[in-house]
Each structure stands twice: as structure tokens, then as C-alpha cells.
Amino acid sequence: MAETKSTCCYCGVGCGVVIEHEAGRITGVRGDPDHPANFGRLCTKGSTLHLSAAPDTLIARALYPALRTDRNAGRERVSWDTALDTAAERFAAIIAEHGPDAVAVYGAGQLLTEDYYVFNKLVKGLIGTNNLDTNSRLCMSSAVAGYKLSLGADAPPCSYEDIAHSHALFITGSNTAFAHPIAFRRIEDARKARPGMKLVVVDPRRTDTAEAADLHLPLLPGTDIALYNAMLHVMLWEGWVNRDYIEAHTEGFDAVKKAVREYTPAMAATLCGLEKKAIEQAAEIFATAPATMSMYCQGLNQYSFGTHNNSALINLHLATGQIGRPGAGPFSLTGQPNAMGGREVGGLANLLSAHRDMANPEHRAEVAALWGVDDVPAQPGKSAVEMFNGLRSGEIKAIWIACTNPAQSMPDQALIHEALAKAEFVVVQEAFGHTETCAYADLLLPATTWGEKDGTVTNSERAISRVRAAVSAPGEARHDWAIVVDFARRLGIHMGKADLAARMFPYTTPESIWNEHRESTRSRDLDITGLSYSLLENAGPQQWPFPEGADAGKVRLYEDGVFPTPSGKARFVLTEHRITAESPSARYPLHLNTGRLRDQWHGMSRTGLVARLYSHEPEPMLHMHKDDMERRGLASGDLVQVKSKRGDVVLKVLESATLRPGQTFVPMHWGGNTMGGQGVNVLLPSAFDPYSKQPELKHAAVQVEKYKAGKALVAMRRSEPDANGELHPNPLELMDRLRRWLPHFPYASLTLAGRNAPVVVLKAQGDELAPQLMEALDRDLALDDPTKVLSYQDTRRDVAKRALVEGDSLAAVRLAGETRAADWLADMMVQGHSAAAVRPWLLAPLTQPPAGQSARGKVICNCFDVAEEDIATAFRNGETLDALQARTRCGTNCGSCVPELKRLAQASKH
Known part of the structure; x- marks a missing residue:
């Protein structure tokens, strides 16, 4: 058996993995003890990665190019030459007739940095349009815009090691215990080492993360700005702001100070649905702790005012000087394994390479010179929602979709499916051939995936890690970067730019791409000219910036109080409370919140291949407060029809104590491949933030009725x-x-x-x-x-x-x-x-299970297959948590179930 070190392909924690393989097959996976993101730990998803690459999963893979010549017929297998020549001919013809803005590329935060770089160069350099966007728009673009607006650059200032130095940790808009389990293990370790550390969780639901908190603020959805403004109001009233830091290192404070006068704790308590004392307590903890750190994710980002959600929170750090010190600062948790790397190379419709601004003529000229083209377009391209609107209207004729599944993940799914059906030509470059989007592909191109790819990714703390191939690609699957390079050269021929395309895309290895990307960062805030593949392989992951001549990367940023803005000062941003894109009404009286589950990831194209990952929550359930259920005559397990202005789904309902009355919750992972209809996201609005263009995937107004038919x-x-x-x-x-x-x-x-x-x-x-x-x-x-x-x-x-x-x-x-x-x-x-x-x-008329027999129910510990009822019975019989763990080993491996075990143990005492 051989072993290969690589990186996990799920969330942005960026855990190192050791892939075990033999005779061309991946046989196991374990955490890499040398990787600084996880030190050998893996969550339930990461620890089952090898099962998603088992021989039986090949049936789900796209293994050879397939082309549809008739929209009313199926696709037929073709050679790579035929596939890419056809794509080049179709794209070139559309560009010639309608211009470069008539084509678009939609990618993913799961692409490697090298893949991202060549896609960006293809679209903005060779084709000449900025119509390149990715699913990072759906999860991280408000964090990007918030960092840029407040601090001057898209650069998370903190590191994971700051968790151990923090005296107060604010988790807001993130169920970290589920969405970033290994980061949560570090939080648990820090609190165990320093019992005085405070944990404050801001979340409409009482999640597993909130259960662990010293203070939980269950605010109404979308009222974060009112809360943070009120906290700043309290800090000003009590004299808890750091005026020396404000004067020396920030600008714009007076305008914000004036605005937050109106946000008294009493006023905010009404808006947020919180107790006034809880707001005051949160403000005191944040401002008076020696070091305060915040961690946040989709609960801040996925609103039509997500950028200002981010900036309102960052305002608190600037006002108290809680930034640029060990254990202090605003830390955005990246949702995908390489959303950060994509941002580094300019992989969104409004970005350019190495954090350059598209609106800056000098920056555009620098990129054009690097790529050897006359210029790059100045006008921002279409962002994700705009892109599919353009596809539906006919403004965009052809789209190339890579490593993502918009027919499941985008909001307003009816619109997305209509757009894909109307498109003149759809290319889907994908490892898994069973996704909802693949059904619309006129051309399906098989790509490699985890365990087969080679390159780099960047995690939430700016650490660049190597991704290595352990096995060869199955069938005719090819690396994403290689597909793009081959297509670019062929497209150049059809566009009359053969020599230019050959010069622009000379790459034969991912390292040659990465070296060019590295050079593009010289003297930029993310300068990595001191790094190389060799250094990353020998010394392990490294954080940027890491300029030439440096001995190490920066653990934390802004320690000197200097920010990458024209004045060198951070900016206070004036933020005002706004209502969500949709508010409950007589017809749609309930809030719907969306979120992540512990054992599934994104659209389940990979986790959905692993049977044990369904055992915690096997299907999408509408979580609902018992009062709302009683009002509608519902019991857990009943079917309900959930309707919004855009569509409806039929789900089972589950009574939940995590929600207040008037609110519901549904996980976002399920699409039309695993449930009836077009999936959960058919309910969500496509309204988006004007700064970040991120859609409001976190919230909708819905009605819920009992479904009786059939x-x-x-x-x-x-x-x-x-x-x-x-x-x-x-x-x-x-x-x-x-x-x-x-x-x-x-x-x-x-x-x-x-x-x-x-x-x-x-x-x-x-x-x-x-x-x-x-x-x-x-x-x-x-x-x-x-x-x-x-x-x-x-x-x-x-x-x-x-x-x-x-x-x-x-x-x-x-x-x-x-x-x-x-x-x-x-x-x-x-x-x-x-x-x-x-x-x-x-063989009998019985319909219920025989007397005394029932299903095991929900599995809490996936590692050792321990079910909830077995755990509850043990606690009822007086067994302690320690004794239960010694007997069953539950919670002793990956640790993902530990918060739930603690909650069940606590519940048994009441």
C-alpha cells in the first residue's frame, strides 16, 4: 500500500489528508498529523472521502466526452478532438456574430487555483469578456466586499491559531459545529484549556454551536446590522471604545458614531427580537475582553445586504481595537476548499488577478501586459444571478459550466432550469455525470476530481496547500486546467488568434501555471513570490503574504495598524438596518432559514455517494416549532407543502426546539436528483446585494400546509x-x-x-x-x-x-x-x-412493525454507528457520557458528534 499527502476537497478549513491507495485504487484516508489546519483530525465527511472514490462510485462519474447534436435526443460518446473542436466552433461562431459578451463561464470554489487561473485568462484575456463568475458568488462574495470596503483588501486578518489566544469568540451566522467541524474542535480545545474564554453565538436557531455558547442571541433573520449598531451604541455610552486606535488607524468614525445614536439597545431589541440585557451583555463581552475574535459565514453573507452585515461587524473590531493582535480580529470562514484561491486569481466577474481592481486602468494594464494582450475589458461581467438571467433572455447564447451544479445550488430554480433549457449551447465540465446540471449539457466533458488532481488550494486562514494525485483518472477524464488549455488553443484558431492563444496557453503542467500566477502577485498584498511547489512540498502549507526573501508567511495581518487603503487607514462603514428581500405576510407568514447539515456538503454530488452520510438526516426535513405545527394540526413525520412566491416543495416536517415560533428551517443540500420537484432552492429569491451581487439564499417567506393527497x-x-x-x-x-x-x-x-x-x-x-x-x-x-x-x-x-x-x-x-x-x-x-x-x-394484513420492534432512528456517531435512541436509553439508565464513550467509542474519533452527545446528555437531566 502507498500513501500520498493531499488536501480535503470539502469546506474551507483546508484539512490535510493522507490518501492510502493500492493497485490504482484509493483504499483509505486519514488526517495528516503534520498539516497545520487539522493536525490529523477529520470530520465525518473528510473521513469518508475514500468511500466516495470506491469502485462502485465509478457509475456516477463522467468517464468520456459526450455530445448532443439534437436537443430532442440523448448525448453520444465522442472523442476529445471532436468534443473540443465542436465547442471551439460553436463558441467562435457565437462570438463572431454576437460579440464576446454573448458567452460566459460559470465555475466553482472547488476548482484548484491553477484551474481558476487558466479559466480567468481564457475568458478575460483571449475571449475578451468579463463574463466569468463562480459559485463563490453564492457564498463568499459579501465577505470579499466587506473586507475590501472596511479594510481595503480581501484578506482575512486572522489565523486558526488565534482561536487559542482569544478571550472572547463571537460566532455569528455560522453553525460552525456542523459546517466547519474541525475549526470547532479547536474552539472546544481552547475553551477547555482556558475555561474563562467566552463564546457568544448569534444565530436565529439554537444550533449545536449555539448550545455550546455562554450567550446565545437568537435574533430574527436579517437583523444583524441593528444588533451590531446597538452594540456599538452601548460601547460608546459606556466608554468601551479604543479612541487612540480609532484616531491613529481608522477613518469615518464620526459618521458611524452619529448614526448608531439611534440604535439604542431597546430599539434594537424590538427589531431583533432579543432582550435588551442580552445586547448589552454581548457588547460588554466584545469590548472588554483582552482579545476578541469573530467568526462568520453564510448567515452574514447570504442576504441582499450581506456586505453591510460584514462591515457592521468589522466596525466593532475597529472601534475597540480588536484587530491585528493575537486572538483578535474578524475571521470569515470560507465555505469551499478553494474559494480563497479563486479570489486570488481574480476568478469573479468583477475581479482581476492578484487582488487588482477592474475599475483601475493601471491594474488592467498590468494584467494585459502579464498576459500579452492589448487590454482586458473594463466593464464588469455578469455575476451569477445576472448570468443566468442573461441566458434566459438570450443575451448570453452559450455557457461553459465547470465543477458546479447551478441546477441545484442557485436560487429561484425554476428560472435556472428555464435558462439552461433556452441556451443555444451548454458545456458542462464535470467529474460526476449524475448532477442536475448535466441533464442540460449539450457537451459533457469528463474531469478529474479529488485523489486524481494536482495543484494548490488556499484555505480560510490564507494557507496555500498542495493537492496531489494518488491515482490515475478513470476512463477518459482529464484535468480541468488541461481541458481549458486545449480548448483555448483550438478557440484561438477559430477566432483567427492562433499565435496569441499558443503564446497565452503554453502550459504543460499545473506548476507552470502556478509559477505565472505567483509572478502576478509580486508587490501585491498577497505577494507569494517567495513560495514554490518545492517549498510547499518540503515545508508544508504556507500563509500569504510570503514575498521573495521572506522566511515565513504572515500569521496575522495589520499588526502595525496600516491597511491597504489610499490613506493607510481602515474605514468605518455607515450601515443601516434593512429588511430582508422578503418579509412574512398574511399569505406567506413564516420565515424560512436555510443552512448546512453535519454530514452532507453542497449539492451532494460526492457526499451523496456514501450511504453512511445519510444516516444523521436521511432526507430534507422542514424543521418547525411545535406551536406552528399544532396550529396546523401537524405531527413530526407528516408531509407538508412549503410554498414561496417562486415555487413549492413537499417535505416531511420535524418538530424542533431550535427555532422560535414563526420560523422554519430546511437544509440546502437536496435538489431534483434526490427529491420531488426541483429541490429546496426553488423556494429562495434571487434578490442580491448591490455591492457583492450575492443572492439572498439564506431566507425566504413561506407558507406551510399539511399535504394530504395521494x-x-x-x-x-x-x-x-x-x-x-x-x-x-x-x-x-x-x-x-x-x-x-x-x-x-x-x-x-x-x-x-x-x-x-x-x-x-x-x-x-x-x-x-x-x-x-x-x-x-x-x-x-x-x-x-x-x-x-x-x-x-x-x-x-x-x-x-x-x-x-x-x-x-x-x-x-x-x-x-x-x-x-x-x-x-x-x-x-x-x-x-x-x-x-x-x-x-x-404475508399478513399488519401494516405497523411487529409489537416491540421499531427502527433504530437517527445515527448520531457515524464513525462507530451509534444511534440516538441507544444513546438516550443509556443516559436514562444513568450511564455517564464518559462511560458511554468508553463502551461505544462514540465521539472519540472525528469528534463531529460531540456537541450533540453533550446536548443529549444535558437533556437527559431534565
């Missing part, structure tokens, strides 16, 4: 591993077949259950279970042979059961009409219980 259906199929560990039938192939049934039902959920022998589970409910649909579904499940199938039918009671027994195991089940025993049956299949235990139930 008959229930559950279909399940178990897979067994062979001697080589490969699963039969392939569960992902089966999921792909079952996806075609999702549009037939208003409510549908397609998921995986179990671990070593996963079970594919389709749950649905609709107006009618047509006989021909049932027959086709039975064929998919191998339930169509009456000589091998156990069957029970009760027409009067509208109950139908069908099961396949292979050997002594229950291999497949289909229930129609009555499905109350579905979860129990799934557990029986997952655990491999003898079919004899189920046979009496299958």
Missing part, C-alpha cells in the same frame, strides 16, 4: 459486497434508474441507508400509483418474477406488499398504500436480519 409508496433494494468489496447490484446505478420516478410524485425522497451493505430507499407519495408505473418499478427492483417474490395484496384496505428473498436475506421490498413499517424494514435489511423474521409480517 397514496404512499416505498421501494427498497439491498446491495451485497462481493469478494473484491464491490457491491451488487450497484446501489448508485440503481439510484440512477430510480431517479426517473421522482418527477411522478409531489413528495419523493431517494436515499441510501446502511454501511457495508447499503440499501437504496425510494419514498414517495402522489395522486395515483398507476399499475404500469408499479410494474416498471418492480422491474428496477427485481420484484417482477412471481416465482421468486413474496406478495400480499389487500384491495379493500388498499395495502400491497412485495418482497424478494435471496438466500436467507431480505433483498428487496415494495410497499404501496401503507408504509408505516418502512423504516423498520429498512433497518432489518441494513442489519442483514434473517428473512424469516420478516416473512410473517409480509
Whole structure:
């Protein structure tokens, strides 16, 4: 067995991993003990990365180029030459007829820095348009704009090691325990080492992060600015501001001081739905702690005033001098593994390489000289929402989508699907061929992914890490940068710029690209001219800036109080409370908040391949306060129809104590590939921030009603591993077949259950279970042979059961009409219980599980498969948390479940 050090491909914590591989296959993964981001720790997602690269997952991969020549027909396999020549011809023709702004590229924060760089050069240098944007627009652009507006540059001033030096930590707009678990482990370590450290959490929900807080401020959605302005009001009243720092290192304070006079704690308490004393307490903690650090993410960014959310928080740091010192400063948590690297190379429609401003003629001239072109366009391109609006209107004719899934992740999904359907030519460059966006691809180009790629990424603390390939790419998949370089050269020929394209794209390795990017940063705030691939490989990850001649990168910025603004001073930004893009009304009376789950990531194109990652929350559930549920006659597990102004979805509802009345929550990961309709984001508005262009993906106004229509259906199929560990039938192939049934039902959920022998589970409910649909579904499940199938039918009671027994195991089940025993049956299949235990139930009119038997329920510890009911029973029986962990090992590996274990232990005492 061989080992290769690389970097995790999920969130922006940027954890180091050691990939174990043998005979061209990835066989395991563990945390890299030498990596400064995680020191060997991994969360549930990172620790299962190898399972997302198991042999059976190849069925989900895009393995060869495929072209659709007729919109009414499917794609056919073609050679790379045919694929890229066709793309070059189509793009060149559109550019020649309609101009360069008629084409666009939409990329991702999962691309490596080298991939980003060549895409940026292709679009802004060779084609001559700024229509290049990425899904970083959806998560980090308000943080970018906030840093630039307040501090002068997109440069997070803090490092992870500041957590250990902080005396007060403010987490706002982030469920860090779920979204950035390894960063949260560091917070837990810091509080254990220094019990006096205060944790304040600002979040509408009482999340696992909020449960751990000394002070939780459950503000109403979108009222952050009112809260921060009121905190500054208190600081001024009590004399807690640092006037020496304000005078020496900032500007614009007087205007902000005047504005926040109106934001008394009493006034803000009304706006925010908080207690006045809690606001005053938060202000005191923030201002009087020796060192205060804030950490924030989508809860600040994903609003139509997200930039000012960020700046209002940064105002507090500037007013108290809580910046540029160990343990102090505003720290934006990056959502994706390389959103930071993309920002470094100018990978958004309004940015240029190395933090240069598009509006600055000198900066444009510097980039043009570096690239060897006459100029780069001055007009900002279309941002994500604008890009798809342009695609729908016909202003943009062709789009190239790389490493992202806008048909799941963008807001207002009905608009996105319409835009993709109307586009003249859609190229999708993707590792996974099953995403919602791939369905719209006229040309599908197979790309490499984690474990196969080579390059660099930059994490939240500005640390650049090497990404290394452990295995070769499957099929005909190629590296993203190589696809772009090959296409650029061919496009140059068709545009009459063959010599220019050849000079601009001479690259044969990712290192040659990175070296050019490195040179572009010389004398810039992110100068990395002192770095090299060799240094990163020998010395490990390094933080920027790291200029030529330096011995190390900067652990924290602005220690000298000098900022990259014309005056050298940080700016106080005048921010005023604004209401959300949508407010609750008589028709849409409830707030809908969105967020992340612990065990899923983004649109689940990778985590959705791993059965055990569904066990914590297997399908999207609408979390709701019990009062709102009682008012609507709802109980946990009921189906509800959730409607906004743009669309609707049917989900199960879950009673939750984390929300106040009038609020609901739904995770954002599910799209049309795993649920009925077009996915959760069909509900969200496309309104965006005027500064950052980031859409308000965090909030919508909705109505919720009980969904009563239709008959229930559950279909399940178990897979067994062979001697080589490969699963039969392939569960992902089966999921792909079952996806075609999702549009037939208003409510549908397609998921995986179990671990070593996963079970594919389709749950649905609709107006009618047509006989021909049932027959086709039975064929998919191998339930169509009456000589091998156990069957029970009760027409009067509208109950139908069908099961396949292979050997002594229950291999497949289909229930129609009555499905109350579905979860129990799934557990029986997952655990491999003898079919004899189920046979009496299958052949009887019983619909509920047999007396005394029930499903295990939610799995809390994924590492050691420990379920919630088992944990709760142990606590009820007097077992301590330490004893439980010693017996079951839960929470002793990745630690992601520790906050939930503590919460369950605490709940058992009441």
C-alpha cells in the first residue's frame, strides 16, 4: 500500500489528508498529523472521502466526452478532438456574430487555483469578456466586499491559531459545529484549556454551536446590522471604545458614531427580537475582553445586504481595537476548499488577478501586459444571478459550466432550469455525470476530481496547500486546467488568434501555471513570490503574504495598524438596518432559514455517494416549532407543502426546539436528483446585494400546509459486497434508474441507508400509483418474477406488499398504500436480519412493525454507528457520557458528534 499527502476537497478549513491507495485504487484516508489546519483530525465527511472514490462510485462519474447534436435526443460518446473542436466552433461562431459578451463561464470554489487561473485568462484575456463568475458568488462574495470596503483588501486578518489566544469568540451566522467541524474542535480545545474564554453565538436557531455558547442571541433573520449598531451604541455610552486606535488607524468614525445614536439597545431589541440585557451583555463581552475574535459565514453573507452585515461587524473590531493582535480580529470562514484561491486569481466577474481592481486602468494594464494582450475589458461581467438571467433572455447564447451544479445550488430554480433549457449551447465540465446540471449539457466533458488532481488550494486562514494525485483518472477524464488549455488553443484558431492563444496557453503542467500566477502577485498584498511547489512540498502549507526573501508567511495581518487603503487607514462603514428581500405576510407568514447539515456538503454530488452520510438526516426535513405545527394540526413525520412566491416543495416536517415560533428551517443540500420537484432552492429569491451581487439564499417567506393527497409508496433494494468489496447490484446505478420516478410524485425522497451493505430507499407519495408505473418499478427492483417474490395484496384496505428473498436475506421490498413499517424494514435489511423474521409480517394484513420492534432512528456517531435512541436509553439508565464513550467509542474519533452527545446528555437531566 502507498500513501500520498493531499488536501480535503470539502469546506474551507483546508484539512490535510493522507490518501492510502493500492493497485490504482484509493483504499483509505486519514488526517495528516503534520498539516497545520487539522493536525490529523477529520470530520465525518473528510473521513469518508475514500468511500466516495470506491469502485462502485465509478457509475456516477463522467468517464468520456459526450455530445448532443439534437436537443430532442440523448448525448453520444465522442472523442476529445471532436468534443473540443465542436465547442471551439460553436463558441467562435457565437462570438463572431454576437460579440464576446454573448458567452460566459460559470465555475466553482472547488476548482484548484491553477484551474481558476487558466479559466480567468481564457475568458478575460483571449475571449475578451468579463463574463466569468463562480459559485463563490453564492457564498463568499459579501465577505470579499466587506473586507475590501472596511479594510481595503480581501484578506482575512486572522489565523486558526488565534482561536487559542482569544478571550472572547463571537460566532455569528455560522453553525460552525456542523459546517466547519474541525475549526470547532479547536474552539472546544481552547475553551477547555482556558475555561474563562467566552463564546457568544448569534444565530436565529439554537444550533449545536449555539448550545455550546455562554450567550446565545437568537435574533430574527436579517437583523444583524441593528444588533451590531446597538452594540456599538452601548460601547460608546459606556466608554468601551479604543479612541487612540480609532484616531491613529481608522477613518469615518464620526459618521458611524452619529448614526448608531439611534440604535439604542431597546430599539434594537424590538427589531431583533432579543432582550435588551442580552445586547448589552454581548457588547460588554466584545469590548472588554483582552482579545476578541469573530467568526462568520453564510448567515452574514447570504442576504441582499450581506456586505453591510460584514462591515457592521468589522466596525466593532475597529472601534475597540480588536484587530491585528493575537486572538483578535474578524475571521470569515470560507465555505469551499478553494474559494480563497479563486479570489486570488481574480476568478469573479468583477475581479482581476492578484487582488487588482477592474475599475483601475493601471491594474488592467498590468494584467494585459502579464498576459500579452492589448487590454482586458473594463466593464464588469455578469455575476451569477445576472448570468443566468442573461441566458434566459438570450443575451448570453452559450455557457461553459465547470465543477458546479447551478441546477441545484442557485436560487429561484425554476428560472435556472428555464435558462439552461433556452441556451443555444451548454458545456458542462464535470467529474460526476449524475448532477442536475448535466441533464442540460449539450457537451459533457469528463474531469478529474479529488485523489486524481494536482495543484494548490488556499484555505480560510490564507494557507496555500498542495493537492496531489494518488491515482490515475478513470476512463477518459482529464484535468480541468488541461481541458481549458486545449480548448483555448483550438478557440484561438477559430477566432483567427492562433499565435496569441499558443503564446497565452503554453502550459504543460499545473506548476507552470502556478509559477505565472505567483509572478502576478509580486508587490501585491498577497505577494507569494517567495513560495514554490518545492517549498510547499518540503515545508508544508504556507500563509500569504510570503514575498521573495521572506522566511515565513504572515500569521496575522495589520499588526502595525496600516491597511491597504489610499490613506493607510481602515474605514468605518455607515450601515443601516434593512429588511430582508422578503418579509412574512398574511399569505406567506413564516420565515424560512436555510443552512448546512453535519454530514452532507453542497449539492451532494460526492457526499451523496456514501450511504453512511445519510444516516444523521436521511432526507430534507422542514424543521418547525411545535406551536406552528399544532396550529396546523401537524405531527413530526407528516408531509407538508412549503410554498414561496417562486415555487413549492413537499417535505416531511420535524418538530424542533431550535427555532422560535414563526420560523422554519430546511437544509440546502437536496435538489431534483434526490427529491420531488426541483429541490429546496426553488423556494429562495434571487434578490442580491448591490455591492457583492450575492443572492439572498439564506431566507425566504413561506407558507406551510399539511399535504394530504395521494397514496404512499416505498421501494427498497439491498446491495451485497462481493469478494473484491464491490457491491451488487450497484446501489448508485440503481439510484440512477430510480431517479426517473421522482418527477411522478409531489413528495419523493431517494436515499441510501446502511454501511457495508447499503440499501437504496425510494419514498414517495402522489395522486395515483398507476399499475404500469408499479410494474416498471418492480422491474428496477427485481420484484417482477412471481416465482421468486413474496406478495400480499389487500384491495379493500388498499395495502400491497412485495418482497424478494435471496438466500436467507431480505433483498428487496415494495410497499404501496401503507408504509408505516418502512423504516423498520429498512433497518432489518441494513442489519442483514434473517428473512424469516420478516416473512410473517409480509404475508399478513399488519401494516405497523411487529409489537416491540421499531427502527433504530437517527445515527448520531457515524464513525462507530451509534444511534440516538441507544444513546438516550443509556443516559436514562444513568450511564455517564464518559462511560458511554468508553463502551461505544462514540465521539472519540472525528469528534463531529460531540456537541450533540453533550446536548443529549444535558437533556437527559431534565
